[in-house]
Amino acid sequence: MTAAMLVIGAIFEADLLENQYGFRPKVDAKMAVRRVFWHIRxxxxxxxxxxxxxxxxxxxxxxxxxxxxxxxxxxxxxxxxAG
Structure with missing residues (x-):
């Protein structure tokens, strides 16, 4: 399962925008809040x-x-x- 997740995750990760934070490696909710603060400030x-x-x-x-x-x-x- 972990091996499949690593391969599939990389395939779909390439499609995501940099401002999409949910359930992604190396990003978290605090980073999203900081981004909102940056836009406001x-x-x-x-x-x-x-x-x-x-x-x-x-x-x-x-x-x-x-x-x-x-x-x-x-x-x-x-x-x-998966099915």
Whole structure:
């Protein structure tokens, strides 16, 4: 599982933007808060967006998620473990 996570994580990590902080290696919530503070202090931003994605991962539609994964992962054995 760890080996698969390392390989798959690297594949999808390449697609993420630098300002996406959730569940990523080498970034954390404190870094996201610092980024917000930087926008407020240095760029005089006044809009704040708060989002709570509680239980989001338990509600992702499974079929569309698997379709997305099959576009990037060719190993059917690995996909069968996810499905």
């Amino acid at each position: 240095d760029h005089r931003r006044s809009e704040i967006v708060d989002a709570d994605l509680r239980d989001y991962f338990t509600s992702i539609p499974h079929a569309p998620l698997m379709k997305c994964l099959t576009r990037r992962i060719a190993d059917g054995r690995l996909l069968s473990k």
